[in-house]
Amino acid sequence: MAAKEPLEIANFLKEKKRKVLVMSGQLCEKLELDGKPLLDYAVELANKLDAAVAATGNTVNAVRGKVKATKKMWAAEIPIYLKYNWKEPFERPEVLVLIGYTPDAARALVTTMSGVVETVVLDSVEVPEATASLNTMTIDKWKESLEEIIKNLG
Amino acid sequence: MSGKKVKIGEVEVNLADAVRDPRGVEDIAEDILQEMGERRLRQWDPKLNIFAHASDIAEWDEVLLDKYYTIFTSAKKSCEGCPQGPCDLSAKNGLCGVGLEAHKAREGLQDACKALARQLTHARDLLDYVIKIHGKEKEINLGPYEEFPMTNVAMLCGFYPKNLADVERALSYAEAQLAELLYAANDGKESAKDLVEKTMHAGSLTFLAMEVAETLRTCIFDFYNAGKVPPTEYADWPKVQTPVGLGVVDVSKPVICFMGNDFLPAWHAVRLIKERGLEDEIEVCGIGAAGHDIPRFYEKAKVVTSAAKARLAIRAGIPDVVVVSELCLPFDVVEEARRIGAKVIACGYKADFEGVEDKTELPLEELVKYLEENDAVQITMPEKAGELAVEIVKRAKEGKTAALLSEDEIKEKATACKACDSCFNACPNRLMLSRAMKAAREGNIKKLSEIYDECVFCAKCEHVCPNGLPILDMIIGASAEKIKNDKYMMRPGRGLISHIEWRDLTFGFVLGGNGPGMVFLIGCGKYPGAEKDIAEMVRYLVDRNCLVAVAGCVAADAAKYFDEEERKYIFEKYLAAGVLRGFVNLGGCTAISHIPPATYKGTMIGSGYTPKANWSQIVDYQYTRLPLVVLIWGAATEEMFSVAMGFARSGVSVVIGPEGFKFKTWLLGDKHDRSKWQMFDGITGKIREVEPCPVHMIVPVETKEEALTMIIKLFHRPLALRDPRLASLEAYNEAHKNFFGEYSDDWHLYVRSEHEIHVMRRMEMLRLLEKEHGWEVEGVRVKKARLRDGRLVDMGEYVENYGIQLGRYSTVVPRLVIKEMVGGAVAAPSKEIAKMHGTPKE
Numbered sequence: 002m003a004a005k006e007p008l009e010i011a012n013f014l015k016e017k018k019r020k021v022l023v024m025s026g027q028l029c030e031k032l033e034l035d036g037k038p039l040l041d042y043a044v045e046l047a048n049k050l051d052a053a054v055a056a057t058g059n060t061v062n063a064v065r066g067k068v069k070a071t072k073k074m075w076a077a078e079i080p081i082y083l084k085y086n087w088k089e090p091f092e093r094p095e096v097l098v099l100i101g102y103t104p105d106a107a108r109a110l111v112t113t114m115s116g117v118v119e120t121v122v123l124d125s126v127e128v129p130e131a132t133a134s135l136n137t138m139t140i141d142k143w144k145e146s147l148e149e150i151i152k153n154l155g
Numbered sequence: 156m157s158g159k160k161v162k163i164g165e166v167e168v169n170l171a172d173a174v175r176d177p178r179g180v181e182d183i184a185e186d187i188l189q190e191m192g193e194r195r196l197r198q199w200d201p202k203l204n205i206f207a208h209a210s211d212i213a214e215w216d217e218v219l220l221d222k223y224y225t226i227f228t229s230a231k232k233s234c235e236g237c238p239q240g241p242c243d244l245s246a247k248n249g250l251c252g253v254g255l256e257a258h259k260a261r262e263g264l265q266d267a268c269k270a271l272a273r274q275l276t277h278a279r280d281l282l283d284y285v286i287k288i289h290g291k292e293k294e295i296n297l298g299p300y301e302e303f304p305m306t307n308v309a310m311l312c313g314f315y316p317k318n319l320a321d322v323e324r325a326l327s328y329a330e331a332q333l334a335e336l337l338y339a340a341n342d343g344k345e346s347a348k349d350l351v352e353k354t355m356h357a358g359s360l361t362f363l364a365m366e367v368a369e370t371l372r373t374c375i376f377d378f379y380n381a382g383k384v385p386p387t388e389y390a391d392w393p394k395v396q397t398p399v400g401l402g403v404v405d406v407s408k409p410v411i412c413f414m415g416n417d418f419l420p421a422w423h424a425v426r427l428i429k430e431r432g433l434e435d436e437i438e439v440c441g442i443g444a445a446g447h448d449i450p451r452f453y454e455k456a457k458v459v460t461s462a463a464k465a466r467l468a469i470r471a472g473i474p475d476v477v478v479v480s481e482l483c484l485p486f487d488v489v490e491e492a493r494r495i496g497a498k499v500i501a502c503g504y505k506a507d508f509e510g511v512e513d514k515t516e517l518p519l520e521e522l523v524k525y526l527e528e529n530d531a532v533q534i535t536m537p538e539k540a541g542e543l544a545v546e547i548v549k550r551a552k553e554g555k556t557a558a559l560l561s562e563d564e565i566k567e568k569a570t571a572c573k574a575c576d577s578c579f580n581a582c583p584n585r586l587m588l589s590r591a592m593k594a595a596r597e598g599n600i601k602k603l604s605e606i607y608d609e610c611v612f613c614a615k616c617e618h619v620c621p622n623g624l625p626i627l628d629m630i631i632g633a634s635a636e637k638i639k640n641d642k643y644m645m646r647p648g649r650g651l652i653s654h655i656e657w658r659d660l661t662f663g664f665v666l667g668g669n670g671p672g673m674v675f676l677i678g679c680g681k682y683p684g685a686e687k688d689i690a691e692m693v694r695y696l697v698d699r700n701c702l703v704a705v706a707g708c709v710a711a712d713a714a715k716y717f718d719e720e721e722r723k724y725i726f727e728k729y730l731a732a733g734v735l736r737g738f739v740n741l742g743g744c745t746a747i748s749h750i751p752p753a754t755y756k757g758t759m760i761g762s763g764y765t766p767k768a769n770w771s772q773i774v775d776y777q778y779t780r781l782p783l784v785v786l787i788w789g790a791a792t793e794e795m796f797s798v799a800m801g802f803a804r805s806g807v808s809v810v811i812g813p814e815g816f817k818f819k820t821w822l823l824g825d826k827h828d829r830s831k832w833q834m835f836d837g838i839t840g841k842i843r844e845v846e847p848c849p850v851h852m853i854v855p856v857e858t859k860e861e862a863l864t865m866i867i868k869l870f871h872r873p874l875a876l877r878d879p880r881l882a883s884l885e886a887y888n889e890a891h892k893n894f895f896g897e898y899s900d901d902w903h904l905y906v907r908s909e910h911e912i913h914v915m916r917r918m919e920m921l922r923l924l925e926k927e928h929g930w931e932v933e934g935v936r937v938k939k940a941r942l943r944d945g946r947l948v949d950m951g952e953y954v955e956n957y958g959i960q961l962g963r964y965s966t967v968v969p970r971l972v973i974k975e976m977v978g979g980a981v982a983a984p985s986k987e988i989a990k991m992h993g994t995p996k997e
């Protein structure tokens with residue numbers, strides 16, 4: 002089972018610090034958790050982890066300038082580059098944190114990356130195919146979980 | 156196998172060398188060789204895929220699958236495909252020998268076979284029906300403006316059907332192929348690659364099945380057909396005359412609503428309505444495939460919405476009688492109709508619903524009585540279903556109970572919501588219903604109405620709600636005004652794109668001109684805000700000189716734009732001809748079959764090659780030269796998956812909207828891997844490095860901005876001439892910069908001279924070439940360019956080493972390197988070819 006508690010996820014990510022790449026999907030622009038855009042959580046996570054953001058969908062415009070490095074990327078291409086030729090302006094990651102993808106897209110993406118990198122999905126729906134994901138939970142609990150992860154990243 | 160020899164001019168061809176097994180098809184083979192002619196037969200050894208099995212097209216499929224990675228998205232790791240299972244495939248092969256990759260490929264093939272089966276049964280039902288009435292000798296005549304009739308059939312079978320007997324021969328072949336593919340999909344032990352080839356074969360066969368159904372529509376039932384209309388009239392033909400939307404139906408009149416793939420009940424109902432002079436008394440409308448078929452033979456027909464949103468149309472209380480045949484997105488029509496007291500006539504053997512009885516044998520008066528007492532009935536004969544609908548609709552109206560929820564009722568129902576968010580987690584579009592329910596409880600139903608714009612009415616939320624809230628009814632009730640104002644106009648489908656149009660298009664975006672390319676938009680808008688998005692994408696592309704053609708439900712979504720300034724609907728804004736800045740509606744789902752022929756025509760006009768069982772040559776030409784892209788926006792149905800695989804095999808790249816992440820297979824290229832982007836010089840056989848294009852064959856995207864940018868990027872073709880190269884590069888740079896605030900990391904890979912950079916952007920891009928990519932620039936001229944291996948070379952050497960010289964014959968298929976220059980010079984097979992593939996002769 003991939004489902005993990007927020008604290009476990011935070012500890013896992015802390016261990017892998019500097020080997021993490023955050024992927025921000027289009028829902029980051031669309032969803033707000035009681036007034037706070039999901040994108041802000043992606044940015045905070047990246048900054049706490051000192052990680053770059055592979056901004057997919059249209060998210061690069063909102064991420065640019067807020068994290069140490071970011072680039073417009075295409076979600077479906079990332080598995081290919083990770084597997085065969087990583088030529089991005091940031092180091093090839095060992096862990097990918099996905100935030101802002103529909104459960105279907107997240108499931109497909111982590112499946113295509115299975116065995117290539119470890120994956121963490123921070124959605125409110127469990128994605129069993131990921132190395133780690135949050136449990137299926139309410140929006141309020143999701144917000145709390147994201148905040149707890151960020152707080153525990155130090 | 157030695158066999159019959161055919162002499163074409165001075166060239167003698169042993170049929171057994173040209174066809175895998177010529178027995179029974181010698182006449183077809185001989186006809187094709189005659190058409191190829193002596194000159195071509197001296198240049199290339201023919202390889203004819205008459206009545207092709209998947210492996211007969213392996214020559215081409217392998218070129219494709221060597222270049223693109225097959226990405227399987229299914230997470231399943233065990234197989235239960237046979238009684239020996241389940242087998243865990245994560246660590247080792249199953250008992251039958253199948254490995255995990257092959258198992259995933261089998262899943263994709265299963266999806267494609269399901270789609271093929273649906274299309275074949277539809278085509279077979281229609282063909283049998285037509286043969287019963289007209290006999291097998293009935294001629295197939297698509298009109299004087301169609302020079303290449305039924306090209307999907309020709310590509311796979313090797314002939315153009317002339318009558319219904321020929322059509323049946325082609326369809327029987329496809330049915331036998333399905334059986335073979337189903338065997339592989341369930342019991343196949345071949346490699347993942349072979350199974351993907353078979354999946355692409357299923358895609359090509361799906362076009363054939365659709366083409367049979369579409370041809371019968373136009374030839375026998377007189378649907379609008381551009382083949383019979385002079386091209387001088389295309390600019391505004393057919394007229395923009397079809398109302399589209401939930402608000403266009405006059406619900407004060409009795410309303411018959413047709414949905415599903417079978418148009419025949421509607422055809423008969425319309426015949427009766429006309430005979431009885433009831434055109435102004437009964438509303439005839441359609442949803443999904445039927446919705447787009449009916450306006451092609453009945454001017455007063457209305458299109459309510461796409462198949463994806465059929466549930467919305469019923470819940471909104473529009474139909475009094477629903478006539479339903481097989482659906483591409485099945486749902487419980489009977490249960491939904493029951494909610495509003497509408498009657499259901501399920502038409503055909505495949506329209507089986509639990510508890511609905513087949514009463515076809517009853518006389519009409521008894522059927523009417525039966526339907527007065529029951530909610531639904533199954534009728535297998537289309538004439539009877541159509542007649543019953545007309546008979547019953549007035550009485551059905553009287554018994555209807557539909558009413559949208561009032562504001563007070565919505566507020567009251569919202570109090571039952573416990574904010575568990577099961578609906579949010581089930582919703583494919585992540586719509587925050589609990590927040591909208593809270594607002595409604597507090598007296599504000601606006602948030603529910605906002606959800607209406609993003610909702611696809613899949614009912615997953617309702618299905619999981621532990622408190623049984625009628626969520627859809629609440630969303631719909633809160634949006635009564637929007638429903639009332641959902642009124643647009645559409646141009647009905649016209650059928651084929653004529654070869655005559657291609658003669659102009661060739662000058663627009665192949666030989667020169669400033670059109671970046673041609674986009675075919677299919678699918679149904681099952682994506683939040685899809686209707687708005689689709690119309691916006693159409694406008695963006697047409698305004699940049701593309702030709703856009705739509706087919707299937709997406710036409711109704713595309714119609715949803717009204718230009719306030721010009722006071723025109725989108726279909727009125729643009730020319731309906733196949734020209735640059737044209738916007739063409741081909742027709743309903745079966746009209747998707749016009750798309751591959753529309754692309755092959757570009758090749759046939761440009762090259763003169765025959766399409767008859769000549770797959771590799773036709774597709775090699777269009778894959779390497781023609782800027783053609785398909786965009787699928789909407790539900791990731793098996794049909795869409797199957798046709799996507801078919802398009803890829805036809806050398807046409809496919810971009811799929813956000814639901815495409817659910818497709819079982821993507822075909823992606825790696826622009827960084829230079830070994831993948833090579834072609835053969837067609838004269839010398841020498842291998843040349845070319846630009847990474849088209850970089851993907853099937854790629855999912857998240858947003859419309861991504862879709863537009865990717866489409867434009869995929870216009871790039873290695874053999875494009877200078878003006879089209881400039882047009883597509885400029886469009887790519889513009890889109891990437893505007894949508895994402897930065898240029899892409901690969902635009903420089905498509906530059907072969909400063910003349911290919913648009914003058915408006917030239918200085919800026921030249922500076923970037925110098926600063927970011929290490930080129931040497933002097934004023935407005937590139938002095939030295941950087942090859943992909945890192946060497947800085949002068950432009951002459953750059954062009955010599957990278958890409959194909961403009962206009963030089965080149966190919967990605969080793970066999971198609973010219974073996975003999977006409978005029979006498981013989982080109983020896985190059986060492987590279989001999990090493991990689993054997994000599995062309997072998």
Ligand code: SF4
Nearest residue numbers: 582610611613614616
């Ligand atoms: S019906 Fe609408 S709100 Fe409900 S799950 Fe489907 S898309 Fe989401």
Ligand code: SF4
Nearest residue numbers: 572573575576578620
């Ligand atoms: S599932 Fe039902 S109860 Fe739960 S949040 Fe949604 S509407 Fe409310």
